[in-house]
Amino acid sequence: MSDFDVIVMGGGPAGSTAAATLAMRGRRVVVLEREHFPRYHVGESMMPFCYFTLERLGLIEQMNSARCIKKYSVQFASLNGRVSQPFYFFQHYDHQSSTTWQIWRSEFDLMLLNNARDKGVVVHEGMTVRETIFDDNGFVVGVRAVDEAKNVHEFRAPMTIDATGRSAVFAGQQRWKVRDPELNKIAIWTYYKGAKRDEGYDEGATTVAYIPEKGWFWYIPLADDIVSVGVVAEAGYLYRDTRDLAAIFQRETQANPWIADHLSTGEICAPHRVTGEYSYRSRHCAADGIVLVGDAFAFLDPVFSSGLFLALRSGEIAAEQVDGALTDGDYSATRFDEYGREMCRGIEAMRKLVYAFYDTDFTFKTLFMERPDLRSPVTDCLIGDLWKDFDDLFAELSRFAKLPETLPYGSTESKPTLAAL
Numbered sequence: 001m002s003d004f005d006v007i008v009m010g011g012g013p014a015g016s017t018a019a020a021t022l023a024m025r026g027r028r029v030v031v032l033e034r035e036h037f038p039r040y041h042v043g044e045s046m047m048p049f050c051y052f053t054l055e056r057l058g059l060i061e062q063m064n065s066a067r068c069i070k071k072y073s074v075q076f077a078s079l080n081g082r083v084s085q086p087f088y089f090f091q092h093y094d095h096q097s098s099t100t101w102q103i104w105r106s107e108f109d110l111m112l113l114n115n116a117r118d119k120g121v122v123v124h125e126g127m128t129v130r131e132t133i134f135d136d137n138g139f140v141v142g143v144r145a146v147d148e149a150k151n152v153h154e155f156r157a158p159m160t161i162d163a164t165g166r167s168a169v170f171a172g173q174q175r176w177k178v179r180d181p182e183l184n185k186i187a188i189w190t191y192y193k194g195a196k197r198d199e200g201y202d203e204g205a206t207t208v209a210y211i212p213e214k215g216w217f218w219y220i221p222l223a224d225d226i227v228s229v230g231v232v233a234e235a236g237y238l239y240r241d242t243r244d245l246a247a248i249f250q251r252e253t254q255a256n257p258w259i260a261d262h263l264s265t266g267e268i269c270a271p272h273r274v275t276g277e278y279s280y281r282s283r284h285c286a287a288d289g290i291v292l293v294g295d296a297f298a299f300l301d302p303v304f305s306s307g308l309f310l311a312l313r314s315g316e317i318a319a320e321q322v323d324g325a326l327t328d329g330d331y332s333a334t335r336f337d338e339y340g341r342e343m344c345r346g347i348e349a350m351r352k353l354v355y356a357f358y359d360t361d362f363t364f365k366t367l368f369m370e371r372p373d374l375r376s377p378v379t380d381c382l383i384g385d386l387w388k389d390f391d392d393l394f395a396e397l398s399r400f401a402k403l404p405e406t407l408p409y410g411s412t413e414s415k416p417t418l419a420a421l
């Protein structure tokens, strides 16, 4: 089949955004998605700046009438259970995007995929991409995929977008996936019904609650009186006396009085899940004929809920570049140099904050007591206003916390290995 301009591997937020953006520019796009939507996915808390991509996709009205909880802020609960002054986004800037959402991913991702369909994108669900196809010059010119009856299908197009999330099909194939040296965490999570919510504006707040050794809980209130609750820490810490997920989770809920109190009225209503391989980036963001978006390019520890924002934004920026490549008939990797630079710049800003968060000698409270003026640029990062000049912020922050060197990779690569999966 070669009726398409673009093949999108994976129909999550990054893939659907890229597909819809290209379809809005008149491109013929096919999405190949392994699952059938709606499907479960973790990662329910959004950042305010998701708004602008959703607006360009024409989805704000649907978001406002969807089963979402309004999120006005993020707050931190210290080891003794005391809650910090929340970061209210509306105190930082005056725009309707300052109120964001806590979402059921099954519903949100379905909305995005249907939006792509409505814009003319052809979507094949239950279709797993197995390998990319290269031409004699080393350009990716299509993919082979299998359906649920194990029939093999070949799709051809001048450009392919890898949006396969943490499966990271192309980066895996090329052995490009590099783990972040320091951020070796695991997460264990579940869902509670009937757990406590704070009042007023704080009802929909994301709470990050500390446990010892710089571990932390997320507490994300969702629709239907359900709360998403997860614990993140070093594997050695969480697995120190058992590998039973429920037992570990239960033990850790007692390590923070705020979490213990908020969960005391609730009941677990879903299995415990676990994931490792926490933070990584692909050595390259593109090769000739293919570009990587969302988690298929990079994944950062979700403490500041940056994943969805980076997925939406990378899908959108990459799609714009792909559109230009199609216009010029030039599918070389170097077309995506700017895309790689922009994404790495945004990810690095978040990554520095994540490192500060995990530094055992650092707290935001101490930072803001000494440097109240830094609350504003830190909030810029927390809302997703990432493409600003943060040189001063990070120069100052490095006096308080150990910050990482910028990773030297993430740029384009025009000579991929011609290896199959």
Ligand SMILES: Cc1cc2nc3c(=O)[nH]c(=O)nc-3n(C[C@H](O)[C@H](O)[C@H](O)COP(=O)(O)OP(=O)(O)OC[C@H]3O[C@@H](n4cnc5c(N)ncnc54)[C@H](O)[C@@H]3O)c2cc1C
Pocket (backbone or CB within 6 Å): 009, 010, 011, 012, 013, 014, 015, 032, 033, 034, 035, 041, 042, 043, 044, 045, 046, 047, 127, 128, 129, 130, 163, 164, 165, 166, 167, 168, 169, 187, 230, 275, 293, 294, 295, 296, 302, 305, 306, 307, 308, 309, 311
């Ligand atoms: C524990 C945890 C908590 C998180 N919490 C948050 C949070 O609160 N807020 C936030 O913003 N982010 C959070 N994230 C991150 C967020 O979930 C991701 O960044 C986001 O889902 C990335 O979107 P994506 O489209 O790149 O990938 P995905 O959403 O994973 O979509 C990829 C799609 O590709 C499909 N696929 C995979 N392989 C193939 C294949 N071979 N062929 C065809 N299709 C394929 C998959 O079925 C999937 O539908 C969290 C992540 C984790 C692990």
